[in-house]
Amino acid sequence: MAVLVRLAGDIGTAEEAVQEAFAVAAERWPGDGIPPSPAGWIITTARNRLIDRNRREATRDSRHAEALLLHAPAEPPEEGPVPDDRLRLIFTCCHPALAESARIALTLRLLGGLTTGEIARAFLVSEATVAQRVVRAKTKIRDAGIPYRVPSDADLPGRLTSVLAVVHLIFNEGYLTGSGEPVRDDLCAEAIRLGRLLAELMPDEPEVLGLLALMLLIHSRRAARVTAEGSLVLLADQDRALWDRDLIAEGQDLVRRCLRRNRPGPFQIQAAINAVHSDAPTDWRQVVRLYDQQMALAPTPVVALHRAVAVAEVDGPAVALDLLDDLDLDGHHLFHAVRADLLRRLSRDHEAVAAYEAALARTENPAEREILRSRLTER
Amino acid sequence: MKNYLLSIYQPQGPAPEPETMRKIMAELDVLRRELESTGSWVFGDGLHDPATATVLRPTGGEVLMTDGPFAEGKEHLGGFVIVRAPDLDAALEWGRRYAQATTLPIEVRPFATEAGG
Structure with missing residues (x-):
C-alpha cells in the first residue's frame, strides 16, 4: 500500500487503484486461474492503473507523478513496499495536525492492515465512528496538504514523539483496556509489530528501541499476568516460570543497546525499569534511581x-x-x-x-x- | 503550491501596552520581510475592532443590514495573513512564528484551490 501511495501522491487514489485491481482480479481469475503471486499481481495491476490514470490527466502534477512511476522498479518486490515508503506513511498517519484518535485509526488501518470493524471493536466505538475518523483524516491529509515524507532532522524529535505515542497507546489499550476483557493480546501484538517495524527503519533512534524493549518486556509477562479465570496477578505474585524468557532476553538486550547510546528518554527509562523487574529478586534501589532519572x-x-x-x-x-x-x-x-x-x-x-x-x-x-x-x- | 489562511485570534479587551505593541509590530515586520523575500507572502493585515463590522443577511428576497460583528465572542478575528507554501508543514512553521510574535493563537487553514506558479 505504502509504495502505491507514494506513486499515486495521495492515499485515496492509491486505495481506488487497489480496489480496481481487485475488481479486475474478480473478473479474470475465475477464468484465467489464480496467478502464481496474487499479491504481486494486485500491486502490479494497481500500479498500471495509476499510470493509466496519470496519462488521462495530462496536468503538470500528474506528469511529475508519471516520472516517479517510470523511475520506480519495474516489478515491486513481493514482500511489500520498500521501507522508506512505510516510514513516510507512518509519519503522515501520525502527523500532529491530526487528532490523536484519527492518528490511531489511520495507523492501524493503513499500516496494521486492520479493518474498520476490528479497530472499532478494539476501541469500543462504533464502526461508523472509526470509518468517519479515517475518512476525515484522509480528507485533511489531501486538502490541507499534509506532506508524505519523513520529517527533516530538525523536526524529527518532535514528530517521532507523536509516532511513538500512537504505538504506545495501541499497546496500552491492549494491555489495560478501559473495560471489557482484561487484556487484548491482538492489540499488544499489533503494537509490537509496529514497534519492530520502526526499530528496523530507524535503528539509530534510542527512543524507538526503548519503546520496543518496553513493550516486549511487559508482553513477556502476559501468561503470568492473568489467571485461567481471567483475574489479574500483581507482579510480586506472578509465577516467573510463565514469563517468556526469549522476549525478556530480547528486551534486555535492546535496553543495553540503548544505554550504550547514552541519549536517555522516557521510553528507554521505563524499559530499563521493566528490565530490572525481569530479574529476580528485583533491585529496588536501582528502580528508584531509574525513576529519579525519569x-x-x-x-x-x-x-x-x-x-x-x-x-x-x-x-x-x-x-x-x-x-x-x-x-x-x-x-x-x-x-x-x-x-x-x-x-x-x-x-x-x-x-x-x-x-x-x-x-x-x-x-x-x-x-x-x-x-x-x-x-x-x-x- | 497551496495558499493557507493564517487567522490571528485575539481576546476582547484593550490592546497591549504601547511598549509591548511596538515589540510585536517590529517582529511582525521581520516576519513579513522574510515571507516576501521567499516568495511566500500573498496578503495580510490587521483588522479594526469588531464593533466596526456590518453584517448583510439575505432574508426573503431582501438583504438585511445589521450593525456589529457576525458572532459575538470572547475571541475575534484580529487580522490574517495569506501565505503560499509547498505543504502544511511549511504553513504550520509560518503559523508557529506568528503565534510566537503575536503571543496569540493562530488558525492555519488551506484554501480550496491550488495556488498557481
Whole structure:
C-alpha cells in the first residue's frame, strides 16, 4: 500500500487503484486461474492503473507523478513496499495536525492492515465512528496538504514523539483496556509489530528501541499476568516460570543497546525499569534511581506515584505515604490503590478500606476491580 | 503550491501596552520581510475592532443590514495573513512564528484551490 501511495501522491487514489485491481482480479481469475503471486499481481495491476490514470490527466502534477512511476522498479518486490515508503506513511498517519484518535485509526488501518470493524471493536466505538475518523483524516491529509515524507532532522524529535505515542497507546489499550476483557493480546501484538517495524527503519533512534524493549518486556509477562479465570496477578505474585524468557532476553538486550547510546528518554527509562523487574529478586534501589532519572526528564504525578511504590520497598511504607500527599491524582484509581496498599502495610485499616473503595469507584477494568475487591475482603 | 489562511485570534479587551505593541509590530515586520523575500507572502493585515463590522443577511428576497460583528465572542478575528507554501508543514512553521510574535493563537487553514506558479 505504502509504495502505491507514494506513486499515486495521495492515499485515496492509491486505495481506488487497489480496489480496481481487485475488481479486475474478480473478473479474470475465475477464468484465467489464480496467478502464481496474487499479491504481486494486485500491486502490479494497481500500479498500471495509476499510470493509466496519470496519462488521462495530462496536468503538470500528474506528469511529475508519471516520472516517479517510470523511475520506480519495474516489478515491486513481493514482500511489500520498500521501507522508506512505510516510514513516510507512518509519519503522515501520525502527523500532529491530526487528532490523536484519527492518528490511531489511520495507523492501524493503513499500516496494521486492520479493518474498520476490528479497530472499532478494539476501541469500543462504533464502526461508523472509526470509518468517519479515517475518512476525515484522509480528507485533511489531501486538502490541507499534509506532506508524505519523513520529517527533516530538525523536526524529527518532535514528530517521532507523536509516532511513538500512537504505538504506545495501541499497546496500552491492549494491555489495560478501559473495560471489557482484561487484556487484548491482538492489540499488544499489533503494537509490537509496529514497534519492530520502526526499530528496523530507524535503528539509530534510542527512543524507538526503548519503546520496543518496553513493550516486549511487559508482553513477556502476559501468561503470568492473568489467571485461567481471567483475574489479574500483581507482579510480586506472578509465577516467573510463565514469563517468556526469549522476549525478556530480547528486551534486555535492546535496553543495553540503548544505554550504550547514552541519549536517555522516557521510553528507554521505563524499559530499563521493566528490565530490572525481569530479574529476580528485583533491585529496588536501582528502580528508584531509574525513576529519579525519569522525574528529571519528565516530572509527572503518575511517574512520581510509581516512584513512591519503589521507595516503599527501599525506605518503607511510611516514607512512601508522605510522598503521595503531594500528588494531585484524586481521579486516578491507581493512586488510591497504592495509597490503600501502603495504609494496609502500616496497619491503618480503616483508612485503607476507604482508599480501596475510592480506587474501586474509579476503574471499569473487571480484572483490576477484582483485585481491589479481594484486597477489601482480606480485612 | 497551496495558499493557507493564517487567522490571528485575539481576546476582547484593550490592546497591549504601547511598549509591548511596538515589540510585536517590529517582529511582525521581520516576519513579513522574510515571507516576501521567499516568495511566500500573498496578503495580510490587521483588522479594526469588531464593533466596526456590518453584517448583510439575505432574508426573503431582501438583504438585511445589521450593525456589529457576525458572532459575538470572547475571541475575534484580529487580522490574517495569506501565505503560499509547498505543504502544511511549511504553513504550520509560518503559523508557529506568528503565534510566537503575536503571543496569540493562530488558525492555519488551506484554501480550496491550488495556488498557481
